[in-house]
Amino acid sequence: MGANQKHYAGDGSHTGSYYAASANPAPERPPLVGAHEVDVCVVGAGYSGLSTALHLAEKGYNVAIVEGARVGWGASGRNGGQIVNGLNASLQTIKKRYGQDTATFVAGLVQEGGEIIRERINTYNIKCDLKEKNIFTGLTKAHMKELEERKTLWESYGINNQEMLDKEQIREHINSDLYEGGLIDHSGGHMHPLNLALGEAAAFEMLGGTIYEMSMVTAVDTDASRPVVTTTQGSLTCKTLVLCGNAYLGHVVPTLTSRVMPVSTQVMATEPLGEELAHSLLPQDACVEDIRYILDYYRLSGDKRMLFGGGTVYGGADPRDIEAKLRGNMEKVFPQLKKVKVDYAWSGNFALSFSRVPQMGRIGKNTYFAHGYSGHGVTGSHTFGRILSEAIDGDVSRFDVFENVPWYPFPGGRLFRVPYSVMGSWWYGLRDRLGV
Numbered sequence: 001m002g003a004n005q006k007h008y009a010g011d012g013s014h015t016g017s018y019y020a021a022s023a024n025p026a027p028e029r030p031p032l033v034g035a036h037e038v039d040v041c042v043v044g045a046g047y048s049g050l051s052t053a054l055h056l057a058e059k060g061y062n063v064a065i066v067e068g069a070r071v072g073w074g075a076s077g078r079n080g081g082q083i084v085n086g087l088n089a090s091l092q093t094i095k096k097r098y099g100q101d102t103a104t105f106v107a108g109l110v111q112e113g114g115e116i117i118r119e120r121i122n123t124y125n126i127k128c129d130l131k132e133k134n135i136f137t138g139l140t141k142a143h144m145k146e147l148e149e150r151k152t153l154w155e156s157y158g159i160n161n162q163e164m165l166d167k168e169q170i171r172e173h174i175n176s177d178l179y180e181g182g183l184i185d186h187s188g189g190h191m192h193p194l195n196l197a198l199g200e201a202a203a204f205e206m207l208g209g210t211i212y213e214m215s216m217v218t219a220v221d222t223d224a225s226r227p228v229v230t231t232t233q234g235s236l237t238c239k240t241l242v243l244c245g246n247a248y249l250g251h252v253v254p255t256l257t258s259r260v261m262p263v264s265t266q267v268m269a270t271e272p273l274g275e276e277l278a279h280s281l282l283p284q285d286a287c288v289e290d291i292r293y294i295l296d297y298y299r300l301s302g303d304k305r306m307l308f309g310g311g312t313v314y315g316g317a318d319p320r321d322i323e324a325k326l327r328g329n330m331e332k333v334f335p336q337l338k339k340v341k342v343d344y345a346w347s348g349n350f351a352l353s354f355s356r357v358p359q360m361g362r363i364g365k366n367t368y369f370a371h372g373y374s375g376h377g378v379t380g381s382h383t384f385g386r387i388l389s390e391a392i393d394g395d396v397s398r399f400d401v402f403e404n405v406p407w408y409p410f411p412g413g414r415l416f417r418v419p420y421s422v423m424g425s426w427w428y429g430l431r432d433r434l435g436v
Contacts, residue, residue: 008250009069012214017346018269018305019077019194024127026071026198032212032234038064040392041229041236043217044244046076047377048370050200051116051385052242057207059393065209066229066236068216072197074248075377078348080267080297080309082287083117083189084134085161086110088356088374091153098405105401107157111187113379116386117196118189124206126199129302133286134188137170137179143291147183161187173284176333182288190287190299193378212236217245217252222367240392243369244385246351246377255363259407260351260372266322267309268330268345269301270337278304281334296329306330306337322347350375360384360402368392368399372407 012028014020040056042049045067053063067073087094087106095103121130138144151162165173165182173184201211212231219230220241227241243253251257273281278300282288287299298308308330322345331338356374363369368391370384384402391399 012069015346018344024195024198029211029213032215032231034234037237038062040240041238042242045071046074047381048385049244051382052388054204055386055389057204057209063209065211066215067213070213071201072194075348075350076197077194079193081190081193083114088376113382116382124203128192128195130191132189135182135184135286135288137182137290144180175281178333220253222363227367241367246371262349263352264347264349266311266347268326268342270306271341271343273304359407
């Protein structure tokens with residue numbers, strides 16, 4: 001890589017999001033310069049990397065994080081901020097593909113990520129506007145049947161935090177005529193995602209960890225007995241390497257490139273609505289997402305803005321006009337917001353796996369990775385970070401289960417994965433519109 005090549009993150013500034021504008025104060029960490037050694041090197045200061053590093057620091061490990069931009073610069077600082085239990089793939093799908101034992105194992109940890117987030121917030125006094133409960137909404141009778149089946153399935157695994165809402169009951173939570181009903185998860189929630197990441201980074205540093213920002217990784221040697229990470233200005237040799245770049249790792253590790261596809265999703269934030277209007281729209285202040293293939297998701301921020309997200313662009317490109325892409329959907333849910341100003345609109349990438357199941361594994365003996373949360377990374381990344389830390393500390397019981405789950409490449413490989421996925425989204429979108 002040439003010395004004059006532009007850094008993929010520019011000057012490292014966060015995207016022009018509401019989250020960046022309302023972020024808690026945080027230092028700018030220096031880049032990695034020169035040659036260094038450490039017990040564990042983690043690539044990526046998003047939730048996966050921060051969760052792994054913080055768990056290891058609590059166990060007494062000497063850990064450094066190498067981040068190409070700033071802490072939380074990628075999906076961890078741009079997402080909808082919703083604490084949603086479960087993976088993208090349903091427990092029923094996991095059972096069909098991988099068997100009952102794997103489904104039972106996954107069911108045992110689908111709520112763990114939310115529990116870890118709350119523990120981090122409480123232990124390290126992280127200010128991130130934590131609120132409780134999330135709601136899945138159904139627009140059709142078919143959607144309601146799907147939600148009923150989900151509740152029954154989760155209860156069969158001993159998960160009893162969910163409650164069905166009929167058309168009248170859901171109006172107590174969402175002041176919209178759009179929905180047939182929904183399912184409320186009392187163990188879900190929402191928060192300011194960038195402030196959560198910044199708080200976890202501060203906790204990690206308080207325990208002696210080091211974070212190098214603006215340190216774009218240009219090469220990774222996973223074949224050496226002690227893996228080496230090379231950046232634009234330095235290198236880090238470690239006993240154990242953990243790759244948590246997810247959608248922003250690029251082509252640095254070819255083994256991982258074909259496993260996932262970057263997909264962008266968009267979010268916008270209105271001007272502050274005021275207590276009266278905000279309360280009239282979402283009286284219980286829960287976060288919401290519908291269950292269509294291309295879904296809407298929304299919630300109120302701490303200062304009573306409507307944060308409304310949705311849409312996908314396969315391959316990770318940003319739409320030209322994010323507000324135009326989302327505004328019609330928001331006004332369909334809430335006609336009351338037709339004249340409300342939008343203050344912020346932004347986009348960010350998540351990593352999609354073909355199976356919609358996140359992947360965890362090992363390259364060689366001393367390099368671990370986790371990625372592919374497929375839009376459910378807020379909770380999944382925190383759980384996977386704990387599991388990675390357990391494996392590095394010698395307990396591979398949970399890591400081995402995920403490492404042995406088969407992964408499937410996108411049909412047609414990297415060249416055709418985008419058009420294939422677009423065709424799939426058209427098909428499932430048609431089913432949603434027809435109510436089947």
